[in-house]
Amino acid sequence: MTDDAMNGAFARTAFLGTGSMSGAILRGLLAAGAPADRFRATTRTAASAERLRALGVDASAVENDADANRAAVQGARLVVLGVKPFAVADLLREIADALEPNAIVVSVAVGIRSATMEALLPPSIRVVRALPNTPVAVGRGVTGLSAGARADPAAVDEAAALFSASGSVVRVEEPRLDALSAVSGSxxxxxxxxxxxxxxxxxxxxxxxxxxxxxxxxxxxxxxxxxxxxxxxxxxxxxxxxxxxxxxxxxxxxxxxxxxxxxxxxxxxxxxxxxxxxxxxxx
Structure with a gap:
């Protein structure tokens, strides 16, 4: 893939909460040749943000900047939620009115249904659930994707492009996602x-x-x-x-x-x- 093609292959993406799983996703993308300037990231601590900046990613820490998450989603086509399941609802409330119209919110949290997330977001925001496994960090991941009620096929395609760069993608209906996570996620x-x-x-x-x-x-x-x-x-x-x-x-x-x-x-x-x-x- 040429540099121009690689640059065009990835939508501008914000990673909110770059922990073990979302960090693995981001590292896998960078290893696959995705340009670092396509991504913004937020982390909990300044030290972890500094490690991402060393990779060329625009990263900020919420411990230093209370508006870091809201700033990160500005201009982002895709927003990946990388926080723990119990923190997803509060994060969505925080960023809901800062999201770009028609943005795609991708959650990698186990057990948080798309309907729960959609209820906290503007009607134009599409939700896709993704359950990857940690080998995405080395280009050998397996990711299950399911569409929320408002997610059209184009939204799922864009989310799939993000994960297929570092592994395989399996699309399933949401009721099957827990079983998929039990097989490939765990x-x-x-x-x-x-x-x-x-x-x-x-x-x-x-x-x-x-x-x-x-x-x-x-x-x-x-x-x-x-x-x-x-x-x-x-x-x-x-x-x-x-x-x-x-x-x-x-x-x-x-x-x-x-x-x-x-x-x-x-x-x-x-x-x-x-x-x-x-x-x-x-x-």
């Missing part, structure tokens, strides 16, 4: 937990922590690269290719299958969905 934590426990198992077999990290993390990375490079990616087929009849892997898989991993993952996802419902009911 999913990196599941993978990291597996790696953590697998490394501990390797240490118990006599490897040093450093050796265990190389063995486990290298295996996970290589397996995913192999899956991605396969013409018709099918994890079951690749697993069978490794599992020779009456071999060592077959014996290990038999033990793992006694854990009923599918049922365990379903229960974990259901717990995450239940929490999202609780958050929605409390906001």
């Amino acid at each position: 999913g990196p934590a599941y993978v990291f937990l597996l790696i953590e426990q697998w490394e501990r198992a390797a240490v118990s077999l006599g490897f040093t922590p450093a050796e265990a990290a190389v063995l486990v993390q290298g295996t996970v990375r290589g397996a995913m690269e192999l899956l991605a490079a396969t013409e018709s990616p099918d994890p079951a087929a690749l697993r069978r290719a490794v599992t020779s009849p009456r071999g060592t892997t077959e014996r290990a898989i038999a033990v793992l299958e006694t854990a009923d991993l599918e049922s365990l993952l379903v229960r974990a996802s259901e717990a995450a969905i239940a929490r999202a419902v609780e958050l929605a009911e409390s906001n």
